[in-house]
Amino acid sequence: MIDFEKLKYQESFKDHCGVFGIYAPGEDVAKISYFALHSLQHRGQESAGIAVSDGETMRSIRRLGLVTSVFNEENLQSLKGFVAVGHNRYSTTGGNTINNVQPVIIPGNGQSLAVSHNGNLVNAEKLAENLKDTKRISTSDTEILALTICQDKSNTWGERILSSLSKFQGAYSITACTKEKLYAFRDPWGFRPLIIGKLGKSYVVSSESCSFDTIGADYLRDVDLGEVIEIDDEGIRTVGFIPKKEKKFCLFEYVYLARPDSVLNNRLVHAARQKTGEMLAKEAPVKADLVVAVPDSGTSAALGYSKKSGIPFGEALIKNRYIGRTFISPEQRLREQGVRMKFNPMKRIVYGKRIVIVDDSIVRGTTMKKIVEVLRECGAKEIHLRICSPPIRWPCYFGVDTPDSKQLIGANKTVAQIKKFMQADSLKYLSLESLIKASEQEPDSVCTACFSGKYPMKVNTSFKKNVFEVNC
Ligand code: SF4
Numbered sequence: 001m002i003d004f005e006k007l008k009y010q011e012s013f014k015d016h017c018g019v020f021g022i023y024a025p026g027e028d029v030a031k032i033s034y035f036a037l038h039s040l041q042h043r044g045q046e047s048a049g050i051a052v053s054d055g056e057t058m059r060s061i062r063r064l065g066l067v068t069s070v071f072n073e074e075n076l077q078s079l080k081g082f083v084a085v086g087h088n089r090y091s092t093t094g095g096n097t098i099n100n101v102q103p104v105i106i107p108g109n110g111q112s113l114a115v116s117h118n119g120n121l122v123n124a125e126k127l128a129e130n131l132k133d134t135k136r137i138s139t140s141d142t143e144i145l146a147l148t149i150c151q152d153k154s155n156t157w158g159e160r161i162l163s164s165l166s167k168f169q170g171a172y173s174i175t176a177c178t179k180e181k182l183y184a185f186r187d188p189w190g191f192r193p194l195i196i197g198k199l200g201k202s203y204v205v206s207s208e209s210c211s212f213d214t215i216g217a218d219y220l221r222d223v224d225l226g227e228v229i230e231i232d233d234e235g236i237r238t239v240g241f242i243p244k245k246e247k248k249f250c251l252f253e254y255v256y257l258a259r260p261d262s263v264l265n266n267r268l269v270h271a272a273r274q275k276t277g278e279m280l281a282k283e284a285p286v287k288a289d290l291v292v293a294v295p296d297s298g299t300s301a302a303l304g305y306s307k308k309s310g311i312p313f314g315e316a317l318i319k320n321r322y323i324g325r326t327f328i329s330p331e332q333r334l335r336e337q338g339v340r341m342k343f344n345p346m347k348r349i350v351y352g353k354r355i356v357i358v359d360d361s362i363v364r365g366t367t368m369k370k371i372v373e374v375l376r377e378c379g380a381k382e383i384h385l386r387i388c389s390p391p392i393r394w395p396c397y398f399g400v401d402t403p404d405s406k407q408l409i410g411a412n413k414t415v416a417q418i419k420k421f422m423q424a425d426s427l428k429y430l431s432l433e434s435l436i437k438a439s440e441q442e443p444d445s446v447c448t449a450c451f452s453g454k455y456p457m458k459v460n461t462s463f464k465k466n467v468f469e470v471n472c
Contacts, residue, residue, distance in 0.1 A: 017042045017043055018088040019174065020040065020204070022182070022304040023202060030079035037211075039088045047063060047100075047102070050087075053112075058105065064101065069168050084177065085115070086116060086175075087103050088282060103176075109448070113157070113180070116141055117141075119173055120172075122398075128144050164380075171189070182205070182232070196223060197219050198217060228342060239415065249264070250398065251436065253452070254272045260300050276389070279438055281309040282308060290354070291312065293317075298358045301359075317346075356401045357375070362387055364407050365422065367419060369423070370466040391429055394411065396460060415428075
């Protein structure tokens, strides 16, 4: 049997990283950061870290693993202070080393800077040339970004950050802290989300609003494009802006990356995904008995498809929600058994039926092929695939880990060929126009490059991920 969950994880686009920051004298900032990172776990599952300052000393815990395995009651107790930044990270293959775990901390002469980064600098290699004589411990673009800020000669941290931003090309949504202050800043295209919230009298910054719901914070506003924000005991203020570019928010956040209960640019992600399902039911109707989601990423869209088509929604692939990712490799027989425990197709539901399988996207195509195979084994009469985004044909250079074009099935096969490869009875993708409409964003304000090939800036396509990771 097939480990769908692992396959899906391996072949999905991975954003990823979740960032968080808090300035809250009198509060347990480490514990609040822990709960925020826990709710941002979907944005990165390879490592987690929190850096906390009490004004004199900056302490951190940064390790490989899930948030729940990195932190515990005891080690969180050691992180005392009033300002903190946290990070969940997904790394590319080969880059998942302890040195690359974030927040990146640059120790200084009585000064330290901790940086949590979601995004990717497309000019990291060029920036690194200016750091030839500087000791580096990681291979990440985040360290390059942090060192560039630290080497700026401006008087204050706020000015150093602002003056450095014009040197950075690409995607960055960042929370950073010094020993005394919290900073949040975002690239002038606004690729990745970054929002500010209020927690009592204190301020928090996060990748997604689902983390605010968890910790009881209220959403205030988004960090604006090219804006540098400083938070300290005098409150919150904008240090300044670098010139805004045309907004290019990542459309894929609505498709897969963000949690469905998050609100991005005033649009609930679940509602956007449900709408994609409704639109696809209109664009690509089919006669069938049951609409089935690939859990959990396809669930919102499958509900929409079912609602619009009138075909009942049903669960056919059951995921055991109490089994997390395991880093222990079981021997083959147990692994086969374990898959059934994780993600089990229900033969009695599927047998003899015409099934519509709805998913958010297809990257390499291996997971969907296996799903079709297993449902056929369970006796499904017809299998119709409905994908709630257009074919992915180009890699991302803005903070989402994607395979190169050779491995993207949408880049190498026509829709008819993909259908044949999947051995499905039919396959339809949502149009880009409908996807943008479902997101309720202005067409020119979103990045669509992985679908359209229209990159918002010049990218180095020979960019080597294993040298400067597509980072987080
Ligand atoms: S190419 Fe653009 S739309 Fe696609 S994942 Fe990257 S930022 Fe998002």
